Amino acid sequence: MKITVLGAAGGIGQSVSLLLKMKLPAGFKLALYDIAPVTPGIGVDLSHIPTDVAVKGFTGNDLPLALEGSNVVVICAGIARKPGMHRSDLFKFNAGVIRDLIATGAAICPNACFCIITNPVNSMVPVAAEVLKKAGVYNPQKLFGVTMLDVIRAETFVAKFLDRAAGTIRVNVIGGHSGQTILPVMSQVGGFEFTDEEAAALVRHIQDAGTEVVDAKAGNGSATLAMAAAGYRFINAVVRGLMDEENVIECAYVEGGSQHSRFFSQPMRLGKEGWYKVLPYGPLTQAEKASLEAMLPTLRDEIRMGEDFILKPELFQDQPAEAGKAEKK
Numbered sequence: 001m002k003i004t005v006l007g008a009a010g011g012i013g014q015s016v017s018l019l020l021k022m023k024l025p026a027g028f029k030l031a032l033y034d035i036a037p038v039t040p041g042i043g044v045d046l047s048h049i050p051t052d053v054a055v056k057g058f059t060g061n062d063l064p065l066a067l068e069g070s071n072v073v074v075i076c077a078g079i080a081r082k083p084g085m086h087r088s089d090l091f092k093f094n095a096g097v098i099r100d101l102i103a104t105g106a107a108i109c110p111n112a113c114f115c116i117i118t119n120p121v122n123s124m125v126p127v128a129a130e131v132l133k134k135a136g137v138y139n140p141q142k143l144f145g146v147t148m149l150d151v152i153r154a155e156t157f158v159a160k161f162l163d164r165a166a167g168t169i170r171v172n173v174i175g176g177h178s179g180q181t182i183l184p185v186m187s188q189v190g191g192f193e194f195t196d197e198e199a200a201a202l203v204r205h206i207q208d209a210g211t212e213v214v215d216a217k218a219g220n221g222s223a224t225l226a227m228a229a230a231g232y233r234f235i236n237a238v239v240r241g242l243m244d245e246e247n248v249i250e251c252a253y254v255e256g257g258s259q260h261s262r263f264f265s266q267p268m269r270l271g272k273e274g275w276y277k278v279l280p281y282g283p284l285t286q287a288e289k290a291s292l293e294a295m296l297p298t299l300r301d302e303i304r305m306g307e308d309f310i311l312k313p314e315l316f317q318d319q320p321a322e323a324g325k326a327e328k329k
């Protein structure tokens, strides 16, 4: 099996590539691509680690070589937030990156699973879907927005709050990956009933965690290491599904027939052909229902923006590539 990482020279790209080189099963191939000329060197560097995963770095015009025969394409190429920015401020620049990378993916490895980490995820996945559709190769079961970082944050913060061992708590996070569209389903955390105040404080921390890292990194990027850990967990789940392992379940942002919006993050079963069954996330409390209703206009707008970028490109011609609004809570 072959995994390709696009944006492999970046903060997330290098860390997730290291995890993949260390942890993928023997016999796997790992291809790294980035416009940064250092990328072939990153491949050489990783190749000195004693695992039976063959790794090679590509740059420049070699994107098709990196994608050739790929089963899973992980995209973390694009720009990241600085303090004071909203994820949607990355839209125009990153939408162009996703459009071009997915167009090449559609031509070279149309049957691959495409996992999109690049922000704003809520809009980048619809961009990718429309490009794949235009190319006549869109398979919704193989296109994922990676919202796993919200899940691992939720699991970390809740375990700490409950004084449980890290890794013993599962939390589903539904909706999308920005501000109030991130909705951890606290009422379904097994073995504990949170008060409304406790749940609200934990949810706020999870929703604001990306901004917390952006501010702490003080203008030098956003979350990379926790994202790499989350990305590895998700890619590994996709791979285990493709290898026909049973009962592989994770949350991701997909076009899965949700009653709420065209794309929606929810738990799902992964299998030989990508995800094959979205799963219920349990009954919501009144407060959770209200949060879900409140997020939907934003989520739907962000989805529409992604669709429009491909279907109505004239709408975006006069916009600057990067603006500087404050992240909405």
Ligand SMILES: NC(=O)C1=CN([C@@H]2O[C@H](COP(=O)(O)OP(=O)(O)OC[C@H]3O[C@@H](n4cnc5c(N)ncnc54)[C@H](O)[C@@H]3O)[C@@H](O)[C@H]2O)C=CC1
Residues within 6 Å of the ligand: 006, 007, 008, 009, 010, 011, 012, 013, 033, 034, 035, 036, 076, 077, 078, 079, 080, 081, 090, 094, 097, 101, 116, 117, 118, 119, 120, 121, 146, 147, 148, 149, 150, 177, 221, 222, 223, 224, 227
């Ligand atoms: N889904 C999520 O939960 C998260 C998403 N992100 C997003 O992931 C993205 C990457 O973040 P970082 O790795 O921190 O950024 P970074 O700036 O460290 O790395 C981005 C890499 O993309 C490369 N790149 C840019 N255009 C490219 C193209 N056309 N083809 C190939 N490579 C290209 C750059 O050369 C750079 O090496 C950002 O958009 C960020 O907002 C970050 C954290 C969490």
Ligand SMILES: O=C([O-])CC(=O)C(=O)O
Residues within 6 Å of the ligand: 080, 081, 087, 119, 149, 209, 210, 211, 213, 214, 222, 223
């Ligand atoms: O906040 C950001 O810009 C990066 C991100 O998506 C996260 O850390 O959740």
